Amino acid sequence: MHSTAVRIQNAFGFFTTIAFFVAALTALSTILYPANPSASINLRNIKVRTGRPHYTSTKSQEYLLLNFDLDADLSSLFNWNTKQVFAYLTVIYGSSGTANKHTENEMVLWDAILPSANAAKLHLVNEQAKYKVNDISGKFLESNATLRFEWNVQPHVGALCWGSIEADSEGNVLSQAEKGKRGKWSFQIPPAWGKKPATKKAAA
Amino acid sequence: MDALLDQLGLSELRRLKPRQMLAQILNFGLILATAFMMWKGLSVVADSPSPIVVVLSGSMEPAFQRGDLLFLWNRNLELNYAGPTPAPGSTFGGTKVGEIVVYNVKGKDIPIVHRVMRRHKGAKTPLNLLTKGDNNYADDTELYPRNQFYLDREEEVIGSVVGYVPFVGYVTILLSEHPWAKSALLGIMGLLVILQRE
Numbered sequence: 001m002h003s004t005a006v007r008i009q010n011a012f013g014f015f016t017t018i019a020f021f022v023a024a025l026t027a028l029s030t031i032l033y034p035a036n037p038s039a040s041i042n043l044r045n046i047k048v049r050t051g052r053p054h055y056t057s058t059k060s061q062e063y064l065l066l067n068f069d070l071d072a073d074l075s076s077l078f079n080w081n082t083k084q085v086f087a088y089l090t091v092i093y094g095s096s097g098t099a100n101k102h103t104e105n106e107m108v109l110w111d112a113i114l115p116s117a118n119a120a121k122l123h124l125v126n127e128q129a130k131y132k133v134n135d136i137s138g139k140f141l142e143s144n145a146t147l148r149f150e151w152n153v154q155p156h157v158g159a160l161c162w163g164s165i166e167a168d169s170e171g172n173v174l175s176q177a178e179k180g181k182r183g184k185w186s187f188q189i190p191p192a193w194g195k196k197p198a199t200k201k202a203a204a
Numbered sequence: 205m206d207a208l209l210d211q212l213g214l215s216e217l218r219r220l221k222p223r224q225m226l227a228q229i230l231n232f233g234l235i236l237a238t239a240f241m242m243w244k245g246l247s248v249v250a251d252s253p254s255p256i257v258v259v260l261s262g263s264m265e266p267a268f269q270r271g272d273l274l275f276l277w278n279r280n281l282e283l284n285y286a287g288p289t290p291a292p293g294s295t296f297g298g299t300k301v302g303e304i305v306v307y308n309v310k311g312k313d314i315p316i317v318h319r320v321m322r323r324h325k326g327a328k329t330p331l332n333l334l335t336k337g338d339n340n341y342a343d344d345t346e347l348y349p350r351n352q353f354y355l356d357r358e359e360e361v362i363g364s365v366v367g368y369v370p371f372v373g374y375v376t377i378l379l380s381e382h383p384w385a386k387s388a389l390l391g392i393m394g395l396l397v398i399l400q401r402e
Contacts, residue, residue: 023369084267086319086338088253090301101330102324106301113338115266130342136324136332136354150302154267158267159367 009140026081027158033079039072039149039165041089048192050141052090053132061138062192066093066109070124077153077163078117078165085114088153089124091133091191093145100137106148109133140189142197147185225398232397252278252363257306258373263337264304264317271374274317276306276363281331289394298331299323299357304365305335307355309348315362318344331357359393 045066048059070089077085087109094103109129114120152166191197220228246255259272268274268291299305301323307313321343322334332354336343345353355361379386 009396051312086267086302088302100326102326104325105323107322108301111338113266131321136322152302152304155368157369159393160304160365162300 022047023157028162030079030081030155030158032072035076035163037072037074037077037151037163037165039070039122041071041147041149042069043147043185043187044068045150046187046190048190050192053134058117059138061134064133064140064189065129067126067128067132068076068110068124068147069123069126070110072122072149073153074114074122075117075152078120081155081158083154083156085120086154087112087114087120088150088152090148090150091145092148093140093143100135100139100141100143102136103134107131109147142191143189145187208249213335218295220398228398235397250275250277250279250363251277254306254315254362256373257317258376259317260314260377261316261337263340264319265339267338268317268368269370271371271377273369273371273373274306274365275367275369277366278361278363299333299361299364304366305333305355305361306363307335307361309360311349316344316347317365322354330359333357333361 004097037060043067047065049065050063051063052060068089072087074085074087088108090106090108091105092104096104108131110121110127110128114122148164150162153163217289229376230302243255245252249255255276257274257276259270259359262270292355299320301320304317304319306317309314316335318337318340320333321333321336324332334343334345334354348355379389
């Protein structure tokens with residue numbers, strides 16, 4: 001009854017129960033920390049160029065090249081249960097009513113792992129997209145595009161959560177009206193270099 | 205037989221009455237059945253063949269390390285979904301860019317946990333995703349089968365990560381990397397259950 005094995009078993013059982021409750025309370029405690037992240041963005045220099053994905057490939061496709069300024073403060077997302085925040089900037093574009101099979105497209109232009117609250121104040125000037133931006137079909141077809149700044153909070157234990165700042169909705173606190181004309185989030189993808197805009201082609 | 209048990213130090217077994225012995229074996233079976241039932245129940249709730257996975261590689265470090273436990277949700281397939289664009293990580297309404305998915309490449313058994321970097325959706329095409337590990341330099345095109353550049357959400361992905369518990373799954377890595385540990389653990393567990401007399 002009071003053998004060593006039983007005692008070890010009891011101690012281990014007690015330890016796991018305590019660990020489980022501490023973990024559960026920690027996971028739940030994150031609702032006590034509301035966050036108010038902010039971001040503003042300025043787009044510069046949007047271009048489309050054609051190129052080949054690899055020097056051995058024969059197919060050429062369009063690449064979107066853009067530079068941007070980003071000011072963001074995600075430090076309020078950090079509480080005692082935040083392991084890291086993964087911040088990323090995406091471009092969303094649709095090409096409905098065209099020959100393109102995929103009408104909803106989203107891809108990451110730039111991302112960063114933010115390990116601490118100090119690293120979560122971002123100030124990027126004339127930053128290039130970190131990844132190649134090419135459509136699945138190889139052509140952008142001059143679609144309308146929007147940028148979205150998103151983040152993923154990854155906890156020490158518990159549920160992962162996501163958030164985002166978009167431009168298009170009215171009264172968006174985060175497009176930062178005080179910055180005047182900065183905060184440009186939407187644009188039309190231009191035609192590839194050396195090609196005429198599609199609208200002109202239709203007229204001619 | 206008795207002598208053999210004595211030699212093995214299991215004289216305790218001789219003192220058990222057959223009825224007691226059977227009850228203990230039944231108990232052991234009950235524990236196994238409960239565990240199996242909970243696993244399958246979770247599988248039904250999450251709609252995933254494997255609702256809990258253990259991280260096997262360091263490609264998502266520092267967020268996920270080897271041995272961490274991930275809870276998956278697979279009811280965000282985005283078939284017939286026609287609402288407004290849902291936020292990433294929402295339980296219904298589709299897999300978004302920035303979510304972390306677990307996928308099995310055809311012909312390979314190892315589940316891979318990586319983040320969605322691109323998403324292309326069309327009315328008549330499967331939802332195409334491109335993934336990348338946060339800690340990797342390049343995207344996963346190299347991991348996919350030859351001449352495949354995107355994942356099919358419905359066919360290859362077994363769920364999106366919604367919950368995280370550190371380190372708890374490390375025991376399964378130990379068990380799979382050291383086969384003798386598996387038999388040792390099972391043996392000890394079985395003996396303990398049978399020898400317990402309360």
